[in-house]
Amino acid sequence: MGLAVKEVSKSFGDIAAVRKVSLDIPPGIVYGLIGPNGAGKTTTMRMIMTILNPDRGEITWKGQPVYKVASRHFGYLPEERGLYPNMTIRDQLRFFAALHGISGATVDREIDEWITRLDLTEHAGKKIEELSKGNAQKVQFVAALLHHPELLILDEPFSGLDPVNVRLLKSALLHLAAGGTSILFSTHRMEHVEELCQRLALIRGGEIVAEGTVDEVRRSTGRMFLRLQLDCEGNGTAACLRTCAGLPEPRQIPGGWELELPAGFDPQQVLRQALEAGTAITRFEVTPPSLEDVYISVMGGEAGNE
Amino acid sequence: MSEFKPAPANWWVVAHREFRQLVRNRAYVITTVIGLLLLIGLSFVPALLDYLASRDAANPVEIVVVTGPEWGTEQWHQQMLRQQLTEALARIPAAFRPSWRFITPAESMSSTVRALPPTADWDTAQQQLDPLVKEGDIDAYLWFGQIDGSLTVRLTRQEVSDTEMGFVRAIVEPLAAARRAQEAGLTPEQIIALNTPTQVEGRDVNPRFNDRTQVFSMILTYFLLIALYMAAILYGNMIAMGVVQEKNTRVVEMLVSAARPIHILVGKVLGIGLAGLLQFGIWTAGGLIVTLSSGRLQQLLPLEDGTSLLAAIPLPILLYFTLFFLLGYFLYAVLNAGLASMASRIEEMNAVIFPSITLILIAYFLAFASFTRADNPLVVIGSLIPFFTPMVMFSRVILIPVPAWQVALSVVSTLLTILLGLGVSARLYHANVLRFRRVSWKEAWRSLRRGQRLPGV
Numbered sequence: 226m227g228l229a230v231k232e233v234s235k236s237f238g239d240i241a242a243v244r245k246v247s248l249d250i251p252p253g254i255v256y257g258l259i260g261p262n263g264a265g266k267t268t269t270m271r272m273i274m275t276i277l278n279p280d281r282g283e284i285t286w287k288g289q290p291v292y293k294v295a296s297r298h299f300g301y302l303p304e305e306r307g308l309y310p311n312m313t314i315r316d317q318l319r320f321f322a323a324l325h326g327i328s329g330a331t332v333d334r335e336i337d338e339w340i341t342r343l344d345l346t347e348h349a350g351k352k353i354e355e356l357s358k359g360n361a362q363k364v365q366f367v368a369a370l371l372h373h374p375e376l377l378i379l380d381e382p383f384s385g386l387d388p389v390n391v392r393l394l395k396s397a398l399l400h401l402a403a404g405g406t407s408i409l410f411s412t413h414r415m416e417h418v419e420e421l422c423q424r425l426a427l428i429r430g431g432e433i434v435a436e437g438t439v440d441e442v443r444r445s446t447g448r449m450f451l452r453l454q455l456d457c458e459g460n461g462t463a464a465c466l467r468t469c470a471g472l473p474e475p476r477q478i479p480g481g482w483e484l485e486l487p488a489g490f491d492p493q494q495v496l497r498q499a500l501e502a503g504t505a506i507t508r509f510e511v512t513p514p515s516l517e518d519v520y521i522s523v524m525g526g527e528a529g530n531e
Numbered sequence: 532m533s534e535f536k537p538a539p540a541n542w543w544v545v546a547h548r549e550f551r552q553l554v555r556n557r558a559y560v561i562t563t564v565i566g567l568l569l570l571i572g573l574s575f576v577p578a579l580l581d582y583l584a585s586r587d588a589a590n591p592v593e594i595v596v597v598t599g600p601e602w603g604t605e606q607w608h609q610q611m612l613r614q615q616l617t618e619a620l621a622r623i624p625a626a627f628r629p630s631w632r633f634i635t636p637a638e639s640m641s642s643t644v645r646a647l648p649p650t651a652d653w654d655t656a657q658q659q660l661d662p663l664v665k666e667g668d669i670d671a672y673l674w675f676g677q678i679d680g681s682l683t684v685r686l687t688r689q690e691v692s693d694t695e696m697g698f699v700r701a702i703v704e705p706l707a708a709a710r711r712a713q714e715a716g717l718t719p720e721q722i723i724a725l726n727t728p729t730q731v732e733g734r735d736v737n738p739r740f741n742d743r744t745q746v747f748s749m750i751l752t753y754f755l756l757i758a759l760y761m762a763a764i765l766y767g768n769m770i771a772m773g774v775v776q777e778k779n780t781r782v783v784e785m786l787v788s789a790a791r792p793i794h795i796l797v798g799k800v801l802g803i804g805l806a807g808l809l810q811f812g813i814w815t816a817g818g819l820i821v822t823l824s825s826g827r828l829q830q831l832l833p834l835e836d837g838t839s840l841l842a843a844i845p846l847p848i849l850l851y852f853t854l855f856f857l858l859g860y861f862l863y864a865v866l867n868a869g870l871a872s873m874a875s876r877i878e879e880m881n882a883v884i885f886p887s888i889t890l891i892l893i894a895y896f897l898a899f900a901s902f903t904r905a906d907n908p909l910v911v912i913g914s915l916i917p918f919f920t921p922m923v924m925f926s927r928v929i930l931i932p933v934p935a936w937q938v939a940l941s942v943v944s945t946l947l948t949i950l951l952g953l954g955v956s957a958r959l960y961h962a963n964v965l966r967f968r969r970v971s972w973k974e975a976w977r978s979l980r981r982g983q984r985l986p987g988v
Binding site: 295307309311329332365 | 537539552783785967
């Protein structure tokens with residue numbers, strides 16, 4: 226049993242930021258919380274961190290209410306980044322480690338390890354105000370995890386980082402996950418999700434609209450796509466397909482053609498018909514929509530208010 | 532992984548950071564040093580005044596006494612007048628006495644003055660002596676004579692001040708009266724009887740103070756009150772600034788994710804309070820060392836020879852000061868911390884801590900009202916209201932005897948107010964700390980009333 230968020234709601238004045246959200250995050254996995262800005266990701270995370278109190282519902286970690294464990298066992302990188310501008314990296318990291326309940330030589334050694342791992346060595350003695358935004362963000366990331374949290378919560382951890390730092394951070398996350406840390410992070414960039422997450426939830430307007438493994442979420446819409454490449458007597462795929470009744474017009478994609486299968490249409494029918502006609506089949510793939518397609522179809526109009 | 536040493540409680544971690552950051556802050560170091568220099572400088576002021584006074588005494592203003600023919604033509608007439616003036620001057624209390632010396636023309640350094648005839652009417656005196664005064668050859672002259680039939684005395688200097696004229700009047704009036712009496716034919720005995728001063732006395736039925744300790748304790752209270760006021764404003768401001776800056780830099784979300792609001796507030800208030808105490812300690816110690824080593828205090832304070840310094844500042848005053856310093860600091864610091872969470876930028880800070888500033892100002896003025904009448908009902912009531920206790924009860928308790936139950940009541944209710952204030956401030960802080968904008972009073976009130984009484988607070 227890991228993190229259990231049960232029917233949690235939170236309103237600010239008349240605005241319902243989170244409505245009956247339930248999440249079940251098993252320990253030791255990387256979990257993505259996906260949705261546009263204003264969907265309720267940050268509010269949900271703040272409630273898990275006990276920074277906000279839910280109006281209704283309850284949140285537990287391994288069966289314990291979160292307010293008992295959050296400060297010691299959770300680590301948090303807020304979306305609003307910020308550190309003490311006039312403290313050095315080391316002082317700052319020591320301070321946050323101590324605030325989470327740990328100190329001593331081991332912390333100092335781990336601070337050095339992280340400084341090396343995240344390529345901050347040349348800045349180690351500097352004050353935060355002297356650092357670039359990306360470097361400060363990496364320092365803050367370290368501040369969130371020095372106390373070896375069981376659950377690490379990262380709100381938009383990749384936003385504002387250049388590709389080199391994105392890669393550094395990803396490998397750091399995978400390193401932590403391999404060590405058994407549960408990670409919950411929010412993003413609206415699908416490539417991070419597919420690369421990192423074992424499970425994810427799509428959240429829209431304060432409600433969870435899809436939840437599960439990447440594959441489950443992709444299949445959750447019920448839509449299926451057929452990607453194929455055919456060659457019938459010199460005719461292209463599109464021409465071949467027109468012979469097959471009830472299929473929409475395909476569109477060209479790299480390495481072939483794609484079309485959405487109408488509900489109830491058996492893709493094997495296309496295969497059979499092609500074989501009977503002696504058509505050469507170089508690609509045939511039945512696949513749920515990509516995560517990005519799911520995201521766009523689910524978020525619909527809301528994707529625009531980024 | 533388990534080799535981590537447990538860190539101290541997180542309120543202490545916060546306190547430690549605040550303390551360290553503050554004492555390393557350049558502004559803090561500079562104010563500490565400047566304050567110390569100022570104190571050392573102040574302790575030399577009495578010595579400086581003494582020096583100036585002794586220089587004055589060594590070079591008194593020489594006033595040539597010149598008489599008109601009506602006063603008597605013999606030289607001894609002038610000498611007697613000079614004698615009488617000198618005696619009248621000596622009767623003025625030493626602390627106020629101007630540094631003057633009366634001389635006859637014959638005693639002057641200036642040959643022109645020495646060459647004056649034994650008497651000179653006003654026109655002659657003016658013609659002869661004005662240029663000498665103007666040139667600075669003589670300091671001043673005092674002319675006695677008749678003008679239009681009435682006795683006239685004129686002091687001529689480069690610049691005559693009202694104060695000096697007051698002294699001249701005080702010195703000359705009895706002489707003139709005696710002369711008129713003589714002319715009216717009174718006997719010397721009658722003249723003496725006429726001039727015997729009336730005894731005017733003040734009596735003090737409160738046995739607690741004699742005059743000097745009363746004045747001393749008032750001066751001391753005055754300075755200590757200013758110290759209380761400064762501490763409340765200065766350190767209260769630092770607390771508020773810290774809270775606002777943490778919001779402004781957004782680091783606050785990291786803080787509240789790791790520690791409970793009440794622990795953050797307690798840590799802040801303690802850390803800055805310790806730095807404040809350190810600063811006051813440095814100032815006090817520095818001041819004491821300098822005054823002690825210069826030995827000046829013995830002359831300033833109503834001390835018997837050989838009494839030690841600690842006996843000079845009564846121990847109760849020191850203890851009361853420490854007590855009310857701490858109460859005042861914690862009370863206003865706790866208030867400020869909560870209120871400051873309503874601002875997101877330094878510019879908005881003064882607008883939100885305005886209530887606590889107002890309370891401090893009222894307390895300050897009430898405390899000053901206690902100087903004129905420490906048993907003024909307004910002052911008495913004020914001293915029992917927790918927000919005013921630290922300053923008002925402090926000045927009351929030093930100026931007059933206050934019933935013990937009143938002192939105890941005020942201290943206990945202030946302590947309770949601090950605890951209550953901490954709870955309210957923590958709630959306010961928790962509700963507002965992630966609102967990165969100026970929170971209105973209405974919103975703040977609503978968030979307090981809604982009573983997010985949850986375990987996390």
